[in-house]
Amino acid sequence: MSLKSLTKAWEPMSYGFLDASAKREIRRKMLKAIAVPGCQIPYASREVPMARGWGTGGLQISCTLLNPKTTIKVIDQGADDSVNAASIRRFLAGVSGAPTTTDTLKADLIQSRHRIPEEILREDQVLVLQVPNPEPLRPVQPNMSIARQMHADADYGRMWLQLYEQIVRSGRVMQGASYPSLVNGRFVMTPSPIPRWDVPKMHMAKHLTILSAGREKRLHAVPPFTKVEPLVFDDVPYKVEDHGAHVCTRSGAKGYFMNEIPQDDGPSTFEVSDSELGVKSIHRADGEAVQIGETWYKNGEMTE
């Protein structure tokens, strides 16, 4: 046996872009994150050929997880054809040879920015969420090292106070997206800037969610069948966006999270934010046989 027979030919780029040592570190940190749900795990976060803040955290996770048989779906704001989603999908496919899809049901790995698809994810699927700011305590404590200590002490008093002050001032919790949530009864995490509509989808979900912030060099995870509870007071229930009654003007889909489209002549129309669900609904309306999976929301209400 010669040394040459054991080595691979030199290639200008590693499979999946990241070198083996970078992937090994990310795998270890992902395992740690899964073992301590919701806890932010620091990682080296290598530079990747995209600008920080453009999904580099999610990209490193996807690059580490994928293999030539992984079917990838990439969405931004719920849409597969958003320019940055298109760019990330092209990169992931290019560095791995993995097939891509827009169909949530056919995807093994879904990298997303700001949305969780409306169709229920399965045990065999992994959701990778891009995270701009992994620290839910940032609004009350911008210093990362102090915030880290607060998590260690489960010192979330200022977080609760902030929510209480919003209710006193505005009559409701004013948090829009990124609603802070307690994971497994221990760590408060940001679910990433997904709308409030999507947070309940994480609670006791069948799929694994990895949330990764490349610029801030932190990742955290929500393992399957883990409690994710938005921070709420007993007498002020959690409230998702009031989109349940909106109808998509293009596809006729109803009861999902919508994009609001302002109109020249007055108010707004709505389009379903999960673009592939919209496409499927159009095909179905045209009489084509399409498979639409079970959705978390039915008639605008979250199912248990």
Added chain:
Amino acid sequence: MAYVATRGGERAIEQSQRLFKAEMGAITPERVAETRRAMPYLVDRVMGEASLYDEDLAALALAQTGGELYETILLLRSWRTTQPRLAVADPVTQEGLFTHRRISAAFKDIPGGQLLGPTLDYAHRILATEVLTGTPHVPTLVTPAPHPAPAQQPSVAAWQAENDLLNLPNPDTTAGNDIPDVTREPLLFPAKRAHTLQSLARAETGGVLALGYAAQRGYGQAHPTVNELRLAEAEINVTHPRGTKFSAGRVKISQAEVVSKKGSQLELGFAATMGWNEVKVIAAATLDLNSAGAPKGSATEEEFYLYHTEGVESSGFCIHFKLPHYVTFQSSLDAMRDAKAKQAEPAE
């Protein structure tokens, strides 16, 4: 099908890149060579911020990005991060540097001598407009000094330590692969000394200047005196797997020592970077000088200045606001409208 017709993402980004590149024309080896030759200080700055010492790659990255500096650095950093760490060089010592320029503002003369070296410090900054009308600006030849200064010089701080003016920190004896590497592990606080110096070395020049200037202007407690500013070349000595030592070449480096009076002793701030970039090392050394005991959240606190001078991160985040945010915006609008409706309700 209306929905499908809007799916132009892939085509749109392809054309937008063509538009950007069309303005620059062909990138040739000649252009790269000319960029390297004509812009040594820009190449130096780029190599420092990329923490990758290769003049050809730096010039290529500049040519490829049309001088969009944040893009230049990102290009080099993402190339660099995929390269294996083959070896760790011997420590570079101040005394061992091949010194081109060495000045001290602390003393009129210093052991080893002041060495002015290449600088525009005393030049009158007059734009050579005659070049545009056909009169080339040809540099006058340098007249060599009758007695060349010694190439190797001690540090001013070493003299101050000998004379009981300054406590030098204990030398860090960590060697080889045990040296913490901020490009291979996360930066955590309180930061390891190696991580702090590495982060400052690769920090964005403008960012370091902004925060260093804030400290110099009065938002820091310590007023810096430039103990020593040095532009030099460092020999990179590496041990071959067979055991023989060899030089892998020389790299240009800049370093600054700044001091400030603290009680009966001088306090030392230090920074170094690859390439010749004086503004950066003076500003960075000022931040280092002011760092000890700085209040949390102040510009001179280590966590504050290291996070906010990281150019790839800061520029990336800044431009990411161009990305669509209509989901988060919609979520906020919903909360606003609901709050407004609640306020309009008659009180019970």
